[in-house]
Amino acid sequence: MSFTPYIHFQGNCREAMTRYAEIFGAKLNIITYNDAPEGQTVPRSDRVMHSDILTETGSLLMASDFPEGMEGAPQAAVTISRIVDTEPEGRDVFGQLSEGGTVIVDYGPTYWSQGFGMLKDRFGTHWMVMVATDG
Structure with missing residues (x-):
């Protein structure tokens, strides 16, 4: 069994995960809130709803932005x-x-x-x- 970190940002997830993918030589996948199918009750924006990087050795890091207007402390105590x-x-x-x-x-x-x-x-x-x- 393994655990995979899922971290949150306040609007700069794309920039952070792009940089992490560069540093670790990983493949980056990004889905924005605008990419959600019609009829889904998600706030539409270009913020990242889900992203992940996967290294050649199988290490995985996942992340998203909080929806616009949602408070949250990114990576608090992690x-x-x-x-x-x-x-x-x-x-x-x-x-x-x-x-x-x-x-x-x-x-x-x-x-x-x-x-x-x-x-x-x-x-x-x-x-x-x-x-x-x-x-």
Whole structure:
């Protein structure tokens, strides 16, 4: 059994998921509220009703925008953990995600991993990037 994060944005989901797809080399799918079939009771807009990215290794991240006028705190108390295979890959991913964001814990070696760091990206998503351990 696995769990798949589903995160929410306030109008910038398309921009965020497009950037994540670029960083992770993933395929991006987007459906807007305007794409819903006629007769559905959804508020019409260009905001993202559902999106997902799927990496070549099968990692999946899903997201949407809150409908226009709906309050909500994007990614409140949620952190996405991205485990990578090598320290250089971790440094690269961390660097890309942190562009325009806030570093919480600088990326570097720890007693449990060759590389680990935490950040809040420019879209408001919290990330932990770490190198996989040998076990």
